[in-house]
Amino acid sequence: MIRVTLPYHLRTLARVEDEVTVDVQGEVTLRSVLDALETQYPMLRGTIRDHVTGERRPFLRFFACEEDLSHQSPDTPLPDAVATGAEPLVVLGAIAGG
């Protein structure tokens, strides 16, 4: 069971109030977690990754275990703490303006 923390607007879009959990078969990577997330919450497809290219949208970041994973390969295994459910994968909206 993988825990995923979503930004407010994606929680409202997915109609969830809190952290969500997804099941991933096989290796736990950004790609496999996001695939599982989009399968469970299809309304999120295109909001985190581009519909066509699959690239991370520019104003979003991925954090876990106090690390910025935004720029690593989507096929890199996520930290064990994410894979075991001890820590969430955080999808974060980058702040613009101030």
Place this chain on the structure above:
Amino acid sequence: MSGVRVLVGTRKGAFILTSDAKREKWDVSGPHFAGWEIYHAKGSPVDPDRLYVSQSSGWFGQIIQRSDDGGKTWFQPGTPPGEPTTTPEGMPLAESNKFVYDTSEETGAPLTTHQFYDGTQKPWVFKRVWHLEPSLSDPDTVYAGVEDAALFQSTDGGKTWHELSGLRGHGTGPSWQPGAGGMCLHSVILDPSDPGRIFIAISAAGAFRTDDAGKTWKPINRGLHSLYIPDPTAEVGHCVHHIAMSPSRPNVLFMQKHWDVLRTDDAGENWHEVSGNLPTDFGFVIDVHAHEPETIYVVPIKSDSEHYVADGKLRVYRSRTGGNEWEALTNGLPQSNCYVNVLRDAMAVDSLDSCGIYFGTSGGQVYASADAGDNWAPIVRDLPPVLSVEVQVLK
């Protein structure tokens, strides 16, 4: 008794304002899709309870929302509640949010480049839906004008979208360029007398027309004169802000260009300026009275460097002569210390016997006039900045 429903898109959500035909007392619902930019919301003329909404965000992209009950409940048509959330192959749905330029050999056009602000060429990249135009005859058919400029069509109630690529593939794409708001297709007008004829406008490319339901397009910008492009009378490259048509006379269109108000009497083949005695002919909105095809409305804005009304006065200008001779309409509108803008899709007219006019401002006010502009009153004063206003008459 009939009533009206006003659909308001703002920077932070959608609002629905309803009233009876007197248009004096209003109920306000919203914000719907709180915190999201709502570039446009519009109802089907065939089924007024069928509403389409463009919800978008710089962070999270484009969402299409639909209501089948007049805005009480909403859903994304590509992911209807209760239906499977994936294809049989396991792929997630949400196709309703997917706007992909058609580059297929069968129906598409190659993805070319367009001009950027600095004159360099940039590839077409989808950003958002600016305008949704439901079909005049089928509630499941709807057109979407998008940024970077292209026209999409859905024939299944917004579940899936297909680009009418003849427009983007017209061949002049490399000379199109973004206006200050982006390179957007913001105006879509369907000809009620000819299902094959559609007018569109793009900032900053100009106006185009198809006579074969979107397969082929021609620029219709003869008569436009724009000092800010190298060739002021070029075939394309003009910053058209909005166009409007009276359904009773579909060959007559009115245009608010970046500067200049113009009209055509031959479906866009030739335009001529009708700015006349306007205090400034810069502006965004333009609309036509529902029953008087020579009565038109604009809101002059001081300049392209100062996007607010002139002299601190919010004035709608009305011409009853199809342009050139304009009168200021001020009753009920602030006439001092007012510095708002009125954006291109933020004016609408209703079709009640006494034509109602509505517009929304960058200051969050939505004003209504139940007597064709003679007198105005705010429906709401403190919404987020208004991006679009549409109105429906309910039987």
